[in-house]
Every structure is written in structure tokens, then in C-alpha cells.
Amino acid sequence: MEIIKNLKSLICAGSKLVLDCLFPLKCLSCYKEGSWVCSECLPKLKINNFQYCIICEGRNLDGRVCMACAEKSYLNGLLVVFDYKHYLVKKLITTFKYQKAHQLKYFLSDYLVDLLHTVFILNLDLEKQDDMVVTFVPLHKKRLIERGFDQANLLSEILAQQLNLNFTQLLVRTRYTIPQVKLSIDERLNNLQGAFKVQDARQSIFNKKVILVDDVVTTGSTMQECARVLKLAGAAEVWGIAIAKG
Ligand SMILES: [Zn+2]
Numbered sequence: 001m002e003i004i005k006n007l008k009s010l011i012c013a014g015s016k017l018v019l020d021c022l023f024p025l026k027c028l029s030c031y032k033e034g035s036w037v038c039s040e041c042l043p044k045l046k047i048n049n050f051q052y053c054i055i056c057e058g059r060n061l062d063g064r065v066c067m068a069c070a071e072k073s074y075l076n077g078l079l080v081v082f083d084y085k086h087y088l089v090k091k092l093i094t095t096f097k098y099q100k101a102h103q104l105k106y107f108l109s110d111y112l113v114d115l116l117h118t119v120f121i122l123n124l125d126l127e128k129q130d131d132m133v134v135t136f137v138p139l140h141k142k143r144l145i146e147r148g149f150d151q152a153n154l155l156s157e158i159l160a161q162q163l164n165l166n167f168t169q170l171l172v173r174t175r176y177t178i179p180q181v182k183l184s185i186d187e188r189l190n191n192l193q194g195a196f197k198v199q200d201a202r203q204s205i206f207n208k209k210v211i212l213v214d215d216v217v218t219t220g221s222t223m224q225e226c227a228r229v230l231k232l233a234g235a236a237e238v239w240g241i242a243i244a245k246g
């Protein structure tokens with residue numbers, strides 16, 4: 001078995017080398033070869049200095065929904081790394097999603113890890129990692145087939161690995177929904193009703209703090225719907241985390 005495993009990783013490393021030679025990485029900003037974003041362009045990627053209450057947009061450091069808004073939110077908080085309006089952020093995400101650049105998952109998830117590390121220091125209890133589970137906002141099966149991979153799944157798996165947290169797919173999308181960006185705020189809520197259900201995984205969710213990963217959030221209504229379903233199934237808290245907010 002060990003030999004097969006070694007052989008597999010050798011083939012993977014070899015084919016990565018061939019791919020790197022055939023299609024060398026180019027900076028998505030200045031096209032210099034060698035990395036997704038070169039060291040000169042990296043400072044252009046501005047990480048959010050503040051987080052916001054997703055309901056009233058009041059500024060804070062940890063993305064927690066403020067006391068006054070708590071009743072209106074299923075999410076306990078939402079953490080966002082970048083502003084989606086920035087050209088380079090948009091380019092990173094569209095390249096990841098639509099040009100099937102799977103390898104970008106490492107580059108992007110590093111930012112999620114850093115952000116969660118900061119917030120761990122602020123309010124999540126590192127001693128109690130067993131109480132946490134990382135999961136993601138899933139695509140519908142039809143869209144998964146179209147796209148070939150689920151970007152939020154890739155990001156969340158790496159995030160869990162890096163932070164040594166439990167990872168499991170808790171949610172499935174049971175209905176194919178119209179993309180949220182095409183709808184008004186009211187239509188968005190209706191569009192999502194009954195769109196997600198919790199997979200049979202009660203023991204992995206009951207009383208847990210769930211970290212829910214997505215690549216981009218807009219109004220947050222998809223994450224809220226996921227959080228609603230997760231809490232109905234027994235989750236103690238649900239924290240959203242995303243690469244960018246549009
Ligand atoms: Zn560059």
C-alpha cells in the first residue's frame with residue numbers, strides 16, 4: 001500500500017511539474033510568471049481591517065452579530081477577508097471558480113486560516129476544538145456537474161486541515177435555485193426556502209459550533225438560510241466565513 005501511495009504522490013508531483021512547465025503560473029495582476037499574485041502585487045490585495053454585523057453593518061473586529069440584531073439573525077457572525085469589488089479579488093475568485101484553477105484553493109484558504117486565527121484569539125475558544133466542525137455551503141448537484149467541483153468544499157477542507165478541526169459535509173442543496181444575484185432581497189429569501197437540508201449527521205452537529213464556508217457572500221441570505229437549517233438540527237452556533245463580500 002505504502003509503495004502505491006508513494007508512487008501516486010510521485011506521479012502527482014511529476015504531472016504538476018509538467019503542468020507548471022506547460023502552463024506556468026502568472027500573476028493575475030501584472031502577468032509576471034511564478035505565482036498567482038507576485039510579491040509586488042500582493043500588497044494590492046487589501047484585507048478588511050474591520051468586520052461588520054451582517055444585519056446593521058455596524059463595524060466590529062470579529063464579525064459578531066450585535067446584541068440589538070441577534071433576534072434577526074441565524075448566523076452568530078460572519079467573517080469576510082476581502083471586498084469583492086476590488087478588481088484583483090474579483091479576478092482571483094472568477095479564475096478559481098470558472099477557469100477551474102483548483103490550485104488557487106491553497107492561496108485563498110491561507111487567508112481564511114489567517115482570519116480565523118485572529119478571531120480565535122478574539123473570541124473562539126482554542127481549547128475546545130472538539131466542539132467545532134467546519135462545513136460549507138454546497139452547490140446543487142446539477143451545478144456541481146456543470147462546474148466539475150465545489151469551490152466552497154475545496155476551501156473548507158483545507159481550512160479544517162490547517163486548523164486541525166473536524167470537517168464534514170453537513171448540508172445538501174435539495175432544490176436547484178435561481179442564482180441569488182438575479183433577484184431582489186425579498187425574492188432571495190423565498191428562492192431559498194427549503195433549498196437546503198441537513199444530511200443525517202446529528203452527532204456531528206448537536207451542540208457544536210459550526211464554521212460555515214463559502215467563497216463569496218452578497219446579502220448573506222444563503223448563509224442565513226443554511227444557519228437556520230443547521231440550528232434546527234441542533235447546532236449551538238453558526239459562524240460564516242467567506243473570501244469576499246460583494
Ligand atoms: Zn504581479
Ligand SMILES: [Zn+2]
Nearest residue numbers: 053056066069
Ligand atoms: Zn447589528
